[in-house]
Amino acid sequence: MLSGFGPVSAFWLLAVLAVGSALMVVVARNLLHAVLWLILHFVAVAGLFLLMTAEFLAMAQVLVYVGAVGVLVLFAVMLTPSPWSENTEGRLGGVAVLLGGCLAAVLIFVAARTPWAQVTAGGFASTAQAIGRALIGRWALPFEIASVLLVVAMIGSIVLARGED
Amino acid sequence: MDVGVQQFVALSGVLFAIGLYTALAKRNAIAVLMGVEIMLNAVNIAFVAFSRFIRGEDPLAGQVFVVFTLTVAAAEAALMLAIAVAIYRGRESVEVDEITDLKA
Incomplete structure (x- = not known):
């Protein structure tokens, strides 16, 4: 808290x-x-x-x-x-207001009513080092996949933006 | 009044709803992208709040998830720019209602 x-x-x-x-x-x-x-x-x-x-x-x-x-x-x-x-709205404007309003109401209700098991401890002393260790330890495989995703996205956007010639 | 995970999750929910509205209602494809970015940010707030206030057995897992979300959001923004430019080249607009080439 x-x-x-x-x-x-x-x-x-x-x-x-x-x-x-x-x-x-x-x-x-x-x-x-x-x-x-x-x-x-x-x-x-x-x-x-x-x-x-x-x-x-x-x-x-x-x-x-x-x-x-x-x-x-x-x-x-x-x-x-x-x-x-x-920056105008399309035909879906009314439906989107309804959906967004209902979603916000439900999420606020859930956040307020759930008996969260909160800790009383303070914040983290330092996170950069721990996140670095986690990324090459437990999360090494997702980390590598994320780097492949970035390369694919980069090559893909170059190909898309370059056009026909 | 103390601020705990409830307030952060409620804030995240409000932001997610605003992002959802933007993504659904806007005509311009780039405005839709901005709505998606707001939604991703809202989810990141919830992830970090759970990591800070609830901990669990691996308290930093939530923050590592946010690192991956950041990566995917960056890749998504780069691809979206390329797609917007590619669509604009053919039709001089990026209005989502007009892009109906796949309609039978």
């Missing part, structure tokens, strides 16, 4: 920032602005990771999401200018 004024207020601040920027991704009419809100959302999630003493993941989040994915999505928006660069 996080207790004390500092951690608790940091949680609510970051939570409001994360939800608010995610909502702005939905509301912003200009797709480019939506991407900038998405990048702010990634930063807020990195702050939440830091609050849960997952400092390695917070740094990886900033590097991979803010640095790489954010710039990639920005490039994608700028390379495909069209009348639909306006």
